[in-house]
Amino acid sequence: MGTEVENRADVLIVGxxxxxxxxxxxxxxxxxxxxxxxxxxxxxDGSTGSSAGIIRVHASDAQSSALAADALAVWNNWRGFLGADSTEEVARFVRCGSLILDAGTGFVDRAAAAMRAAEVSYEEWSLDEMSGHFPYFDFHRFGPPRPVDDDEFWSEPTELLPGALYTAQSGYVGDPTLAAVNLMHAAQREGARLRRSTPVVRIDLEGARVVGATLADGSRLRAEAVLVAAGPHTDSLVSAIGGTSDFRVRTRRIREELVHVPAPAGLDLALQGVHLVDGDLNINFRPELGNAFLGGSNGDLVEEQTVIEDPDEFDPLVTADVWERTTLRLARRIPALGIPRARTGVVGLYDAAEDWLPIYDRTCFDGLFVAMATSGTQFKTAPIVGELLRHVVETELDGRDHTAEPFLAPTSGRSYSTAQFSRLRDPRKGQLRG
Ligand SMILES: Cc1cc2nc3c(=O)[nH]c(=O)nc-3n(C[C@H](O)[C@H](O)[C@H](O)COP(=O)(O)OP(=O)(O)OC[C@H]3O[C@@H](n4cnc5c(N)ncnc54)[C@H](O)[C@@H]3O)c2cc1C
Structure with a gap:
């Protein structure tokens, strides 16, 4: 149960x-x-463990694009950022570039405008350039995205896509769990303490102020501030004490499947792979170790997403339906792709807000903070988000409004408004998905 000293902290982080x-x-x-x-x-071992680990710099708003670019600089200098010595195994960022097809939805124009505003570099590619770099893709227009049992899905395409955006600097981290382990070790080197196998069952309040949390064994932890970063479990922990009662943004838990598909014979993805953002077929894939593709859908454009009520109760196995439709869509884009017999992949939960932006904010209770609604996008920004959360916690504990003061990214000095991540924002100014 720990001594009184062990059970106290300035900041208790759940997750x-x-x-x-x-x-x-x-x-x-x-x-x-x-x-x-x-x-x-x-x-x-939570959502982080099922992440695709894609680190891409395009987004539908300038601040998200800038944040991703600042985080990318950290991923490129991961060992140095952590202060890890040469004996520690650290996660590796693999640069493969992102190709964002112009599906005619307006997303490409919006992403390009966002990158220009954020001073993030990108290229505009013609069809010839796309085909020259990636001859294994069929760049016909198959969309708008349709169910695979719709006859139209199989009709012969007549038009070609007009072009794409390409960001050479994007890529992926193949082992997201190791990245979290690296960050935790770095935190421990700075004096942070970690207790594993320690479930929090309740956040404790005294009046309108947080005082700590109660553990499953009945013992209590005491802290001046509590940051709940429990992924898909954050909402239930905080809602249980009325901590989400003033939220203007609704969140939900969404089951997400990623599938593995071996590359066709003769294609070496280590040399020719790219992160493909395909709004025309509603898929999103990156190269995976073992010369395979790893990816899934681009959102709920065609099939409804599966909302999960209890984050402890969801089917962790790849389903035949999702596996089939995702691989068939990829096979339209890559005609040489064989459809494998083995159904493999990863299943995880998105904790998603209705506008697809995260919530990094205080709550209506003094000293209680949340990092939630990170959906399928916040692995990439995590190294900078840690600093952003420090800004939120420090300004609020000092009695100031964190949204009224800019957050300065320590690596670039770039200035960010944390109002974009507020629980009180207007969710109608949402994101467009690629
Ligand atoms: C299938 C999938 C693919 C994704 N792909 C990408 C991608 O390509 N690129 C990208 O940038 N992002 C991606 N994401 C999003 C990214 O992975 C998440 O945003 C990120 O991992 C969230 O991290 P987290 O620390 O907030 O949550 P989690 O990783 O879920 O961590 C929460 C932790 O809290 C702990 N916890 C929960 N309840 C309690 C409790 N009561 N007491 C104590 N501990 C508790 C859990 O055990 C867990 O370890 C993807 C997500 C999914 C699900």
Whole structure:
């Protein structure tokens, strides 16, 4: 149960996923006494463990694009950022570029405008350039996206896509769990403490102020601030004490499947692979170790997403339906693709807001903070988000409004408004998905 000293901290972080671990690193570096608890025995075993780990710099708004670019600089210098010595195994960023097809939805124009505003470099490619670089893709227009049992899905395409955006600097981290482990170790080197297999069952309040949390064994942790970064479990922990009652943005848990598909014979994805953002067929794939593709759908354009009521109750196996439609769509884009017999992939939960932006904010209770609604996009930004959360916690504990003061990214000095991540934002100004 721990001694009184062990049970106290300046900041208690619930959740050792990539976000909680990153916040722990930033807060511990800034001199705070940080205690992280996770209900699992491993680090990064929640949504982080099922992440595709794609690090892309395009987004539908300038601030998200800038944040991704600032985080990318960190991923490119991961060992140095962590302060890890040469003996520590660290996650590796693999640069493969992102090809964002112009599906005629307006997304490409919006993403290009966002990157220009954020001073993020990108190229506009013609059809000839796309075909020259990636001859294994069929760049016909198959869309608008349709169900695979619709006859139209199989009709012969007559038009070609007009072009694409290409960001050479994008890529992926093949082992997102290791990245979370790295961040947690870095936080521990800065003095943060970690308790594994330690489920929080309740956030404790005194009046309108947080005072700590109660654990499953009945013991209590006491802290000046509590940051709930429990991924898909954040909503239930915070809602249970009325902590989401003033939220203007609704969140939900969505089951997401990723499938593995071996590359066709003769195609070496280590040399010719790219992260494909295909709004025309509603798919999104990256190269995976073992000369395979890893990917899934681009959102709910065709099939409804599966909303999960209890994040502890969802089918962790890849389903025949999703596997079939995702591989068939990829096979339209890559005619040489064989449809494998083995059905393999990864299933995880998105914690998603209705506008697809994360919530990094305080709550209506003093000292209680949330990092939630990270959906399918916040692994890539996690190293900078830890610092952003430090800004949120420090300004609020000092009695100031974090949305009224810019967050300055320590690596680039770039200035961000945290109002974009507020629980009180207007969700109608949402994101367009690629
Ligand atoms: C299928 C899938 C693919 C994705 N692909 C990408 C991608 O390509 N690129 C990208 O940028 N992002 C991607 N994401 C999103 C990204 O992975 C998440 O945004 C990120 O991992 C969220 O991290 P987290 O730390 O907030 O949550 P989690 O990783 O879920 O961590 C939360 C932690 O809290 C712990 N916890 C929960 N409840 C309690 C409790 N009561 N007490 C104590 N501990 C508790 C859990 O055990 C867990 O370790 C993807 C997500 C999914 C699901």
């Amino acid at each position: 050792a996923g990539v976000i909680g671990a990153s916040a722990a690193f930033a807060l511990a570096k800034a001199g705070h006494d940080v205690l992280v608890v996770d209900r699992n025995s491993g680090i990064g």
